[in-house]
Amino acid sequence: MTTSLPRLARWICRQLTYNMFASLMVILNEILSGQRSEYPFKAEKPSENFRVFRVDLEPPLTEEPALDRSPARNSDYRRLLAEYAQAHGKALTPVRSRKGVRVPEACQCEHCGAPAAYLYVNDGRLASQYRCKICHALGQIAPTRRKSEAKYWCPSCSRALYVWKQSETETIYKCGNDQCRHYLDRLARLTPEEREARKRNIYDPNYKLRYQFREFHLKPEDLACRRPQGGSNVDLSRIHNSPRTLSLVLSCFVNVGLSSRQTRNLLAGFFDIHISHQTVINYVNAAAELLAPWVDKHMPVPEAMAAADETYIQVNGQWNYTWLVVEEKRRAICGYNLSQTRGTQPAVATLYNAFGPPDATTPTHTFVRDGCPSYDNAVHAYNNAALEAGREATNKAITSITVIGLENRDEVSARYRAFKQLIERLNRTYKFHTRPRAGFKSFDGACALTTLFVAFYNHLRPHSAIGNEVPVPLPELAGVKLYQEQWKRLLALAAA
Structure with missing residues (x-):
């Protein structure tokens, strides 16, 4: 239908004069703005299986599976010998070698199971191929198979995965087996309309059907969250x-x-x-650089449940993003990051900042997030790193829960809605502190304010949900009521 829209536009122009077309545009604009409701649109039915970003959570096989690659036996040599004797009135005699080249005694026919007595060499002195005198099939006397150079194998069909796409941060492996159970199951879910669409374009990327695995190549510097690094020359x-x-x-x-x-x-x-006002900015940037390492050191690790979200900030007229992770028990911020994109790398760095490097002993965390696809990649990368650290495949380091939208349309959303509201409430608090700036002039300025906000939120700001206590109390601030005195002691702790 989309390709026929230009033809429809040309047809309308041929039917109308310029003034009539201008009047029509006024009516169309009123329809688009909602001023005219008597013109209903054609219902657009979304594709049920239209491709949305999702990660296959089942890990691939890392060792080549021991498969029986011999052809299936479709007959038995005993039955074939009986049929031959009945048809010819005599038994089929074994092979009599005239040149002394015999098939090894341990060799059997792959197709009917006939012993070596009924097999003869079929390729002369090379003696690598036999033919069965009973079923007339060919086979290898000593089959040799080149060792596979594949790195991963499909967990559904055990076929080797091939490299599909590569980038600086990840390599995507894909299963190309048309008989893979994973592929056939998803193919069967397609509606008749979707099947017809795939017939018109067999390489249509709108439907993710085959098994894929993402291997990440994240360096230590890729796992570091953005912090104030403006190189402030102010010594506080x-x-x-x-x-x-x-x-x-x-x-x-x-x-x-x-x-x-x-x-x-x-x-x-x-x-x-x-x-x-420039002195104010200099003081703020210097304080943020001083406090950033101390804030990271004193951020709590979530005990079990945590919620995360990314929110928009404006830097030099461009949208940037702040990632926040809040733990459920004390309402404390346990991870934060800033980035210019909503990609996988900042999402992975945020998880490392909140939960620490994965290993085999840390408890499993439940992670509530929205539908941003970067979280799928990030959780997948984090769990893969835990596997490499010796964690069992059945014991995931992070269990991801997706809560989308404002309405509870499934049991998962109804159960975990409170955690989604928790992170949204934190976003509103953060927006209160960023809104007066009407956008930041530099990315370092955004990092500085966010760092100071986290320090204020965790250690200075009372929270009504926990009895008007601060999320992360400090004994050095006990009894100190004035904010300016609290900041003075906080800077002293960071400088110590």
């Missing part, structure tokens, strides 16, 4: 203003969520402290 221990001024700057900029100019104006109007 040698600034011209007092530590109290620095603490007030952080309290206004982070706790209250003011911009740098609003912070400058507030300090001048309330405390008679006169600094420039």
